[in-house]
Amino acid sequence: MPITMMFAADILGVKYGRYLRDHRILVEAQVKTAEMFVLDYVSVISSSSEAADLGARLQWYDDQPSAVIEEGALFADKANFARVKAPELISGGLMGDRVRAVELLRQRVGKDLLVEGWVEGPCASAADLRGISRLMMDFSDDPGFVHDLFDFTLEVAIRFASSQIHSGADIVGVGDAAASLVGPRIYKEFVWPWEKKLVDAIHAEGGRVRLHICGNTRRILGGIGELGCDLVDVDFPVPLEQARSQMGPLQTLTGNLDPVRDLRSGSPESITQSLEALRQKAGARWIVAAGCEVVRDTPHDNLRAMTKFAQTHATESLPA
Amino acid sequence: MTQSKELYDAVLNGDARKAHAATQAAIEAGTGPMTLITESMVPAMDEVGRLFEAEEYFVPELLLSGRAMKSAMELLRPLMVASGEKLSVRVVIGTVKGDLHDIGKNLVASMLEGSGFEVVDLGTDVSPEKFVATVEEQKPHIVCLSALLTVTMPAMKTTIDALETAGVRTRVKVLVGGAPVTMQYAKEIGADGYSETASGAIALVRQIVAGA
Numbered sequence: 001m002p003i004t005m006m007f008a009a010d011i012l013g014v015k016y017g018r019y020l021r022d023h024r025i026l027v028e029a030q031v032k033t034a035e036m037f038v039l040d041y042v043s044v045i046s047s048s049s050e051a052a053d054l055g056a057r058l059q060w061y062d063d064q065p066s067a068v069i070e071e072g073a074l075f076a077d078k079a080n081f082a083r084v085k086a087p088e089l090i091s092g093g094l095m096g097d098r099v100r101a102v103e104l105l106r107q108r109v110g111k112d113l114l115v116e117g118w119v120e121g122p123c124a125s126a127a128d129l130r131g132i133s134r135l136m137m138d139f140s141d142d143p144g145f146v147h148d149l150f151d152f153t154l155e156v157a158i159r160f161a162s163s164q165i166h167s168g169a170d171i172v173g174v175g176d177a178a179a180s181l182v183g184p185r186i187y188k189e190f191v192w193p194w195e196k197k198l199v200d201a202i203h204a205e206g207g208r209v210r211l212h213i214c215g216n217t218r219r220i221l222g223g224i225g226e227l228g229c230d231l232v233d234v235d236f237p238v239p240l241e242q243a244r245s246q247m248g249p250l251q252t253l254t255g256n257l258d259p260v261r262d263l264r265s266g267s268p269e270s271i272t273q274s275l276e277a278l279r280q281k282a283g284a285r286w287i288v289a290a291g292c293e294v295v296r297d298t299p300h301d302n303l304r305a306m307t308k309f310a311q312t313h314a315t316e317s318l319p320a
Numbered sequence: 321m322t323q324s325k326e327l328y329d330a331v332l333n334g335d336a337r338k339a340h341a342a343t344q345a346a347i348e349a350g351t352g353p354m355t356l357i358t359e360s361m362v363p364a365m366d367e368v369g370r371l372f373e374a375e376e377y378f379v380p381e382l383l384l385s386g387r388a389m390k391s392a393m394e395l396l397r398p399l400m401v402a403s404g405e406k407l408s409v410r411v412v413i414g415t416v417k418g419d420l421h422d423i424g425k426n427l428v429a430s431m432l433e434g435s436g437f438e439v440v441d442l443g444t445d446v447s448p449e450k451f452v453a454t455v456e457e458q459k460p461h462i463v464c465l466s467a468l469l470t471v472t473m474p475a476m477k478t479t480i481d482a483l484e485t486a487g488v489r490t491r492v493k494v495l496v497g498g499a500p501v502t503m504q505y506a507k508e509i510g511a512d513g514y515s516e517t518a519s520g521a522i523a524l525v526r527q528i529v530a531g532a
Contacts, residue, residue: 059420064469067420132423136380137387140334181379181423219375260500295500 001041001231001254001289002306003212006064006296008033015063020046021094023101031108037300037307041114044101044164045173046094050120050156051128053093054084073131078145086155090163099163106168114171116210117164121176122194125153132178139186150194158201171208171230174198180215180235187220192227199227210254214292221246236262236291241281253282256291257306263290264298268305275309288313322351323359327392331364331434334384336391343392353396354405357436361389365434369519379427382518386430393433407438409529412454412492413464414442416475421468424498427518428464435522448475448482455488462525465511467498476501477509493528497521 004011009019012029019025023044030042048066052058056074058066075081090099098118105115120128126149127135138146161172179191195211202209208230216237217224224232225247234243234255243253255278257263262274275288288310294303326342329335346356368385371377377385400406411432415425422444433439440458442450451463463483465476476496483489493512496505506514513528515521 061418064418064472069420070422133383133426136383139380140384183375183378183381186378186380219378260502265502265504 001210001287002037002039002303003043003045003289003293004030004033004039005045005293007294007298007303010296011036016065017060017062020066021097023097023104026101027104027108030105034109034113037303038311039113039307041116041171042105042109043116043118043173044098044105044169045116045118045175046098047120047175048128049094049098050125050153050160053087053095054129054156056129068128068131070131070133073129073134075130075149076134078142081145081149081152084152086152086159088159090160095160095163098160099167102164102167102169115169117161117167117169117172117207119157119160119164119172119174119198120153121174121179121211121213122150122153122157122198123179123182123191124176125157126150127178129153132181135178136181139182139190143190146190150190154194154197157198161198161202161207162205165202165205165207169207171210172202173210173212174202174229175212175214177212177214179220180213180217182220184219184223187223191220192223196227199229203228212292218242225251231287233289234291238291239281240278244282249283250285252285252287254287254289256289259290259292259295259298263302263306264295266302268301271302271305272309275306279313322355323363324351324356325360327356327360328364331361331385331388331392332367334381334388336384336388339388340391340395343395347395347399352405353399353403356392356396357407361392361434362436365389365431368434369431369522373517373519379423382427382430386427386434389430389434407436409462409525410438410440410458410460411462411464411525412440412442412451412458412460413466414446414451415444415466415468416472416479417445417447418475419467419469419472420444421466421498424468424518425464425466428466428497428521431518431522432464432525435526437525448479451479452482452486452488455483455492456486460492462493462495462528464521464525465494465496467496467501469500473498473500473505476511480510495521495524495528 006016008029009016011033034042057069057072060066199209210231211229212233214235218238231252231254236256236258324346330338330342413429429439429441467473495513496511497515503514513524515524
């Protein structure tokens with residue numbers, strides 16, 4: 001299940017700025033990429049939809065991801081927090097556009113492929129709204145505010161996830177990248193309880209959960225393994241055998257080629273070798289992917305080598 | 321050794337208020353700014369870096385220690401200007417044009433400052449022209465370029481080329497870093513060094529200074 005965003009936009013030959021804001025383009029790009037590389041799924045993954053709709057200032061670019069302007073973060077001034085409410089219905093804005101993307105993907109792929117929705121996790125969304133550096137210091141300066149902020153971002157995530165499930169998503173990806181910046185103490189107190197509520201809420205709505213935390217999560221693997229996610233993405237800085245030993249044999253793991261060194265800069269032969277090594281470490285319940293997004297200038301034959309490996313070894317990754 | 325244990329502990333524990341108070345007390349007791357930096361703050365930030373490498377400290381702890389160190393520097397900087405004292409090595413740092421991501425750059429800047437280097441932080445989305453102008457005006461020894469996106473990595477090369485065109489490339493060492501950047505890429509674009517981590521960047525700067 002390789003994550004494709006800018007790569008998919010390039011496959012369709014459209015600027016990524018348009019891909020981010022127009023569900024019809026996203027859908028065409030995802031379907032075309034899945035067809036070209038024989039992928040098992042399509043996804044509406046993108047970032048900062050929630051922050052944009054809530055009123056955060058974003059810098060938009062023609063052909064690269066948008067970025068939240070940290071200096072002007074929506075809740076840089078805590079007083080603004082009291083004035084903003086979570087949207088009751090996810091119908092307009094970028095979140096509404098993503099929901100329509102789920103609907104259209106479902107129509108396009110029928111039951112042939114898995115359709116993945118996407119929400120920002122409570123910590124990542126809080127970082128977008130408060131500014132990541134401020135949030136990192138709030139854990140120490142104002143724990144009560146962080147709890148309130150995470151309640152808010154959780155509520156937004158649950159409503160957004162629910163809309164996507166009801167529009168046809170089989171699984172919801174939860175991207176909580178900012179969580180990889182904290183240690184086990186902060187993760188346990190501030191992040192885990194809200195991630196757990198989100199996982200439980202998605203399950204209650206009938207969806208499955210894929211947790212994606214970019215970066216080095218080695219010190220919080222134990223907690224991640226207790227969330228009850230259906231899939232856990234493991235980024236490349238984490239040894240896959242460590243993820244397996246800490247999360248146990250029943251956790252399905254996804255990953256974890258290095259997207260740049262292995263997948264972009266490697267060759268089909270080296271990729272096959274790296275995947276074989278990962279297979280030994282992962283054991284059963286393993287889904288082949290890069291640790292994070294397939295970067296845009298990845299040679300097509302390299303990605304094909306990855307999907308070919310997955311198809312060749314498909315039955316071996318299933319539990320006995 | 322005339323270490324202020326209070327200042328050392330305050331920086332290590334990321335307590336800005338205590339760092340400010342300990343610095344004030346040390347100044348009133350007659351300790352010079354350079355002594356406080358070299359004997360208390362640099363060792364504290366070294367320990368912070370060690371704990372980060374050992375995965376006992378994480379980004380929140382690094383940022384808190386950086387903030388504590390800055391609160392001490394606010395008191396020391398005017399005294400240094402008045403007495404004509406200067407930190408020996410100046411480093412210019414910024415995220416390259418088109419890229420707004422700054423947490424990695426901030427961590428490196430903070431740790432450099434805490435390691436006793438003078439840091440000129442140009443922020444994010446910094447144009448090659450701005451880097452060139454700053455090198456001409458501030459005459460740094462080292463320029464650090466950060467990029468988080470593969471699409472903004474080429475701006476590192478553009479910046480190095482601009483330094484070359486302006487005739488100032490040989491005056492500075494250029495270091496690069498950021499999630500998608502690799503040693504191979506650093507070599508390809510003609511950078512003088514690359515680090516995968518913030519603490520590695522500090523070690524690299526020290527290595528360059530020691531070899532200068």
